[in-house]
Amino acid sequence: MxxxxxxxxxxxxxxxxxxxxxxxxxxxxxxxxxxxxxxxxxxxxxxxxxxxxxxxxxxxxxxxxxxxxxxxxxxxxxxxxxxxxxxxxxxxxxxxxxxxxxxxxxxxxxxxxxxxxxxxxxxxxxxxxxxNEPYLGQDAQQVLARFSDREIAVLNYLKQGKTNKEIADRLMLSNKTISTYKARIMKKSGIDDLEQLFLLLDEENSS
The missing domain is CATH 3.40.50.2300 (Response regulator)
Structure with missing residues (x-):
């Protein structure tokens, strides 16, 4: 057994x-x-x-x-x-x-x-x-490949509508650290608005 x-x-x-x-x-x-x-x-x-x-x-x-x-x-x-x-x-x-x-x-x-x-x-x-092919030629996949695992976790919680404090409590980090992760996500994605980034991820998920 x-x-x-x-x-x-x-x-x-x-x-x-x-x-x-x-x-x-x-x-x-x-x-x-x-x-x-x-x-x-x-x-x-x-x-x-x-x-x-x-x-x-x-x-x-x-x-x-x-x-x-x-x-x-x-x-x-x-x-x-x-x-x-x-x-x-x-x-x-x-x-x-x-x-x-x-x-x-x-x-x-x-x-x-x-x-x-x-x-x-x-x-x-x-x-x-x-x-073996981290960039597969599709915009959403290229964006995702730029993020660290922790950034992906923060992005997922943001997409769920959680606040910085709620995310910080989940990951045992400070609010300031979560704000830093959000800034990195925006910079790496090259997208100015989180909602636009969520839409891009949703398009990839439905493809």
Whole structure:
């Protein structure tokens, strides 16, 4: 039986995924909201970590490299509502072994867990190619490629309508630092208005 730690702060999702994974007796699942995650991994020693990126207590993309630094052999599947075209490649580069969006049928998660534990990497089509072609000739993709992981996280929270203070609290930074990230985002994008940048990202997401 494979041990799985599910990190997601939505109880209904945790319950549904736990039932799905444990129904055939292949997995034993424990869950976490993301608080004191490194300590819990040390205590529970899971074989597979299923990690949401958008947590109330932390940013999953920020946590991922730290997790892999301390536990390099731990398999990690990203399970998130965040769009693959923005996050899949970045999570692969940060050490994840797979990526699946929550909009896809839940039974797909079980299949990916088996594949990842068998040594496979499971990412959306085109992600591996994108590592070798960071600029794919489309405006939105070129813009995204200029941002750091932290800038992408800030941009995502801005798009959700969160204030500087709310973002600062999520990322455990100061309001001034968030303002600096916003200024960098605008400078790197070459776009004067955040709403225009959001529209560009939406166009890319729907393409």
């Amino acid at each position: 494979n041990s799985v730690l599910l990190v997601d702060d939505h109880p209904a999702i945790c319950f549904a995924l736990k039932v799905l994974l444990e129904q055939n007796g292949d997995f034993a699942v424990t869950s976490s909201s993301g608080e004191s995650l490194l300590a819990q991994i040390h205590r529970d020693t899971p074989e597979l970590l299923i990690l949401d990126l958008d947590l109330k207590s932390a940013d999953g993309l920020d946590l991922l490299p730290r997790i892999k630094h301390h536990y390099p052999s731990l398999k990690v599947l990203i399970f998130t509502n965040q769009p693959a075209h923005i996050y899949a490649t970045r999570t692969l580069q940060a050490g994840a072994d797979g990526f699946i969006n929550k909009s896809l049928p839940l039974p797909m998660v079980e299949s990916l867990c088996h594949l990842i534990l068998a040594g496979y990497q499971c990412f959306p089509n085109g992600v591996m190619a994108e590592l």
